[in-house]
Amino acid sequence: MTTYTERVSTQGRLGTDLRLAWLLTRGSDRREGWRALLTAVGAALATGLGLVVAALLPLTGQHHVPVGYGMLDQPGTRIGVIAALLMLLIPVLGFLGQCARIGAVHRERRLAALRLAGASPGQVRRIAALESGLACLAGSAVATVVSVPTLLRMWHRPDPLVWAVMAVVAVLVPVLGVVVSVLALRRLVASPLGRLRRERPAEGPGRLFRVATALLGLLVVYVVTTPFHDVPFEFALTPVTVFCLCLLVGAVAVWLTGASARQLGEGLSARAKSPALLIAAERLRDDPWAAARTHAAVLLVTVAGSGFLGIRQVLLSALRSREHHYADEIAEIEGGLNLTGLAILAALALVLTALAVGTAESVATRRRGLAAQSAAGVPYSVLARATLLETALPLAPALAVAGLGGLTISVWYGSIASEHGTPDAPYMALLAPVLAYAACLLAAATSLPLLRRSLRPAELRYA
């Protein structure tokens, strides 16, 4: 006699998992739909950027490219564009990471319930991976479908290498999505009770994060010291170096947010005089890495933005100081740079959306407790101030580091550019963190209407 389960399990397991993943996504509330949609958008952006880089990389020497203000014609400026595109990848990756956090509590509860119902750890992992993998695949497919005809219209017989790299990119993005979601859920699937009890705050960055940071650091040290290695492709590595530097500074800023949040929380909660500051500081102390996770994408974009503003200033002033040489190109280059700036602004918007969603998510998760506070007479203004302070406090030191990092990158770039002219001091790099800080507070403030709605006594009825 075989049991019912044994008979069922012989029929396509993956099919069952896929069906379950689909049923669960469809049956759950709107937040899950939001996550899938935003994940797909992030994946599409990542794929799109990857595909453009893939098309540009094999180009050597001078070409006539019909897009990009002629910036793609010369090998030198082309490298700059590739660098800018790679830099754009940073916020997109940050955004993707943030998407995984939307509805996290809800999803983890659901997956833990699956475990309780008898799903094996492997099955739960597959279902979760399928959920994000499918969203990433959809995004990547859309980007590829749009990109291929566009490329064919501009370039009649593309290099076979381009096709190969493009195929790799299109497949790599969904695979990365699956890997990331499996990594994010590795702790949950071990226990059927999941985090149904009190959510245990993470201790700090995982081993993966530390290893990645260390590797980035080594890479940057290697690249920066290339002049002394006597390697011929010194300047060709510049965009990659800038990309790695931005990632490194971003990682350091994320780590700093987490590491400083505990001390910041402890120090402030001991000294807090107002209830709002006390609540914000204690929440920070309770889960110091929550801020780092929420703000990671913002920090990465700020580093990129700060670096961009600095480099833009350095580059333009260097070119202008030798205007008689580059009179024709300045307008073109400025146009190209402005295009990159727009892209970074778009990235900032993307990341701020993610931040707003994250703050709203945090309010929605705590809505019953917040309603109870309001019922006990804690005024809305106190809870609202606490919510804003929760974003404002940990961001301040991290954004300062991000700005300084961007400034350093610009100064370093300036020292290279000074061979071609005498550039300004890249003080513009310091503008980015200030703007980002203001934008973050605005983004956090978008959750206030939700907070007000959460304080309705009807929320008391839900456990």
Place this chain on the structure above:
Amino acid sequence: MIAMSTRHILLGLLASGPSHGYDLKRRHDERFPQARPLAYGQVYTTLQRLVRDGLAEIDATESDGGPERTTYRATADGERELTEWAREIAPPAPFVTNEIFAKVVVAILSGGDPDAYLRAQRAAHMGRMRELTQVKTAKGADLATVLSADYALNHLDADLRWMTTTAARLTTLTAEVDTA
């Protein structure tokens, strides 16, 4: 039931040493505060029956000028009987004589208002529960008082719960009783 447990409770009180009738009554009332207090006559008859059955015997008779006082002690048989009784489980109330239920049915049969009766009974139960709660939460209440009050409270609570469910199902019950 009552007579039988009085027998064993007296034997239990004698286990700590010889004692006379009045002393036994006093200790019983102290030890079991929420139980009905023992009448002295009941103590006296029960002791005589214990002596008759060979479970207790007269320890001494003394009279310090006043009335005669007889001290009793448990025999070896009595101690054995007590051990066996303490080990035996109490029957989990197999035949419940439920006065409240009987009154509800009678109220239906005689065209009375069973709902009003249940409400009044509930109010009375709650009143008694409030008294017991006051007794047990009074400052300085000893544990024996608290535990015996708890016992009574839990039983009254069980009655109340039964009354609540019955009140909710009176319509169906009325139909059933009337057609029968």
Place this chain on the structure above:
Amino acid sequence: MSTTVPLLAARDLVKAHGPTEALRGASLELRAGEILAVTGASGSGKSTLLHCLAGIVRPDAGSVSYAGEQLHTLSEKRLSELRRTDFGVVFQFGQLIPELTALDNVALPLMLAGAARKDAQVRGQEWLERFGVLGQEALRPGEMSGGQAQRTALARALVTDPKVVFADEPTGALDSLASEQVMTALTHTAGEQGTAVLLITHDAQVAAYADRELRLNDGVVAPQEVAA
């Protein structure tokens, strides 16, 4: 001992949640210093009644008067202030801020009223001790047992010396022993302070701690029988 003028009175309260009417003309009076239990089956409108009485919810019809003021005429801000100064609230769970320590949770209402943190903490400590929460003031609610957390919640509700404490199933998540400790602490302290308590419960043994019981049946207060 109790005055004839009620401290809190509700007249013919009606409140619907969507299509379901939770209250259908409920009236009651709470006298100063009195402990009143409101019992009833789940869904009988007990919690909604408490929400209306505490000014958390505005009834669709009917009125609530507290110390001569009609709650429905007050602004949201004034109601919030009233809940902070004159009322205390205890729920089954969730009224403590999970990230704050027991002491800060108890000190919070005083800080909201404008007290300095130090003073608020000193007073909070006294109240925690009064409720038998000793040596736990640095713990967060998640690190305490259910009974300790509820006693901390009681301390938080009573620390401002309110006139009325609203308790909605305060022992709903507790075992009988912890429930007994919480109820004893509540009734003793309320008695000492002269605080009135409106106690919502479905448990007759908890209701027996009150001076009086009202039963709520389908959104109306059931007729009362005088015990013989």
